[in-house]
Amino acid sequence: MKRSIGFLVLLLAVAIPLSLLTGRVWLDPWTTPNAAVILGELRLPRALLAVTVGGGLGAAGAAMQGYLRNPLADPGLFGVAPGAALGAVVSLLFGYAASAWLLPLFALAGAAGAMLLLALIAGRAGGIALFTLAGMMIASLAGALTSLAISLAPNAFATDQIVVWLMGALTDRTWADVALSAPLTLAGVAVLRLAGRDLDALTLGEAVARSLGVSLGRLQVLLVAGIGLTVGSGVAVAGVIGFVGLVVPHLVRPLTDRRPSSLIVPSALAGALLVLLADCVCRVLPLVTELRLGIALSLIGAPFFLHLLLKMRREAV
Amino acid sequence: MTLEVQHLTLGHRLADVSASLRAGEITAICGPNGAGKSSLLQCLAGLLTAASGAVLLDDAPLAALHARERARAIGYLPQHGEIAWDMSVRNLVALGRLPHGGGEAPVDTALNSLDLEAFSTRPVNTLSGGEKARVVLARVLAGEPRWILADEPLAALDLAHQLALLVHLRRAAQGGAGVVLVLHDLALAMNHADRVLVFEGGALAADGAPAIALGTDLIERVWRVPVRWLGEPGALALVAGQAASAAGTPSAGRGSV
Numbered sequence: 001m002k003r004s005i006g007f008l009v010l011l012l013a014v015a016i017p018l019s020l021l022t023g024r025v026w027l028d029p030w031t032t033p034n035a036a037v038i039l040g041e042l043r044l045p046r047a048l049l050a051v052t053v054g055g056g057l058g059a060a061g062a063a064m065q066g067y068l069r070n071p072l073a074d075p076g077l078f079g080v081a082p083g084a085a086l087g088a089v090v091s092l093l094f095g096y097a098a099s100a101w102l103l104p105l106f107a108l109a110g111a112a113g114a115m116l117l118l119a120l121i122a123g124r125a126g127g128i129a130l131f132t133l134a135g136m137m138i139a140s141l142a143g144a145l146t147s148l149a150i151s152l153a154p155n156a157f158a159t160d161q162i163v164v165w166l167m168g169a170l171t172d173r174t175w176a177d178v179a180l181s182a183p184l185t186l187a188g189v190a191v192l193r194l195a196g197r198d199l200d201a202l203t204l205g206e207a208v209a210r211s212l213g214v215s216l217g218r219l220q221v222l223l224v225a226g227i228g229l230t231v232g233s234g235v236a237v238a239g240v241i242g243f244v245g246l247v248v249p250h251l252v253r254p255l256t257d258r259r260p261s262s263l264i265v266p267s268a269l270a271g272a273l274l275v276l277l278a279d280c281v282c283r284v285l286p287l288v289t290e291l292r293l294g295i296a297l298s299l300i301g302a303p304f305f306l307h308l309l310l311k312m313r314r315e316a317v
Numbered sequence: 318m319t320l321e322v323q324h325l326t327l328g329h330r331l332a333d334v335s336a337s338l339r340a341g342e343i344t345a346i347c348g349p350n351g352a353g354k355s356s357l358l359q360c361l362a363g364l365l366t367a368a369s370g371a372v373l374l375d376d377a378p379l380a381a382l383h384a385r386e387r388a389r390a391i392g393y394l395p396q397h398g399e400i401a402w403d404m405s406v407r408n409l410v411a412l413g414r415l416p417h418g419g420g421e422a423p424v425d426t427a428l429n430s431l432d433l434e435a436f437s438t439r440p441v442n443t444l445s446g447g448e449k450a451r452v453v454l455a456r457v458l459a460g461e462p463r464w465i466l467a468d469e470p471l472a473a474l475d476l477a478h479q480l481a482l483l484v485h486l487r488r489a490a491q492g493g494a495g496v497v498l499v500l501h502d503l504a505l506a507m508n509h510a511d512r513v514l515v516f517e518g519g520a521l522a523a524d525g526a527p528a529i530a531l532g533t534d535l536i537e538r539v540w541r542v543p544v545r546w547l548g549e550p551g552a553l554a555l556v557a558g559q560a561a562s563a564a565g566t567p568s569a570g571r572g573s574v
Contacts, residue, residue: 201415203402
């Protein structure tokens with residue numbers, strides 16, 4: 001596990017400086033005019049934001065798959081991301097997005113609302129099936145309300161703004177976004193790490209985990225808080241970005257000893273790397289408008305996931 | 318050391334069950350499907366809370382014990398051993414140390430005692446059914462519990478592996494642990510248990526030494542099939558169904574181990 005973490009940290013250490021130089025304009029720190037401003041005010045916060053958002057999504061995905069003991073689980077299942085998206089869309093609908101802070105705060109409020117609702121419905125019993133179904137119900141409710149908000153938008157401009165925001169992007173983000181999301185994501189990953197041993201025990205099923213002294217109620221609290229913080233803050237600053245939480249744990253699992261606890265940090269690092277690289281691709285592609293990050297990740301993620309599925313099918317035969 | 322249930326009632330599954338289990342013994346819990354065997358085992362493990370009555374560990378209520386302390390005292394092996402991730406044998410066995418917060422030596426001891434050292438780095442899903450059964454038992458032994466509660470641990474095993482696992486369980490009992498097994502195979506219970514509890518419709522129908530608790534009359538009453546024991550004490554075979562009523566033809570029915 002230590003080796004895989006070292007390997008991923010090394011890759012990130014190479015990828016971050018490269019991403020700073022990459023863009024529509026290939027930047028040479030010594031000759032490009034205003035290089036310091038471009039680096040300091042645009043590209044560095046954007047790269048850090050990519051690392052933060054991807055790291056949070058990767059860690060959340062790893063924890064989620066461990067919790068549901070299912071490699072097809074995705075952090076979106078708990079309804080946190082749709083809840084955050086709903087919050088953001090409401091702020092756009094009422095035109096509050098003019099202030100840099102209001103949209104992310106609305107998104108965080110949406111994530112918190114989804115988490116609270118989830119905790120209330122699931123109660124203290126800690127059953128995994130009830131918890132997951134509650135999450136799916138919240139996700140579909142938030143999705144429906146988001147569609148309602150789009151249909152109620154007062155004008156085509158607002159509709160356009162909402163739809164584009166929902167696609168997810170890291171364009172024109174500032175240090176304020178980093179300051180908002182980085183601490184929350186770090187806190188979220190730390191909380192998810194606390195759940196690691198309980199997730200390991202869950203490998204042997206709910207009954208054995210409980211017989212090993214695991215409190216499923218406590219585990220749910222840790223997961224709701226950890227996934228809420230990582231995914232909620234990610235959606236707040238970057239919009240909805242799919243596939244990272246689903247695909248990254250798959251990529252990383254063969255590098256680890258396959259215990260859910262030893263997957264969380266490597267998944268965070270690999271998620272950071274994936275989003276960083278995908279964002280570089282978005283910037284470099286010669287399109288009229290920049291490709292949205294959420295679309296790019298889905299375009300990369302879907303065929304990759306299909307490849308994984310076909311590989312699984314071959315192995316199963 | 319005792320593990321005791323007093324007037325335990327749990328919905329339609331258990332009706333006023335009282336029994337006191339002793340450490341150092343292998344106790345078999347037998348009964349037809351739906352008789353309440355697994356429910357009792359889960360109550361003993363602290364996983365199910367009864368509507369009324371109490372489970373006492375060394376005369377103290379189990380429910381009042383902190384989950385981690387309970388986990389240190391009682392190891393539980395469910396019927397269908399799910400293993401979600403393909404971790405190594407050693408890492409899986411080490412999960413048994415979670416209630417203690419770690420410790421390598423007991424993991425080594427557990428691997429040794431079940432002859433699993435050679436497998437320790439193998440991914441668990443590459444093992445055969447018999448090897449997996451040893452691994453999940455090693456996981457329980459690694460926690461050094463005073464009580465080992467196992468639901469049908471022998472059901473999916475061939476004869477040789479059944480015997481091998483029983484030898485390990487006997488060794489654990491001789492080491493002072495209380496071993497409680499839910500068993501469907503009455504011949505296994507008859508030949509290897511020190512004590513048998515027979516359940517019928519959630520209530521205790523018999524409790525005692527195997528020769529008494531598993532007498533043919535009782536089996537016929539509870540399981541509603543004609544049966545006959547054949548062979549010597551310690552190596553008895555149970556013949557059931559028509560073969561048991563037909564005199565002198567011990568050809569069909571249940572075998573013994």
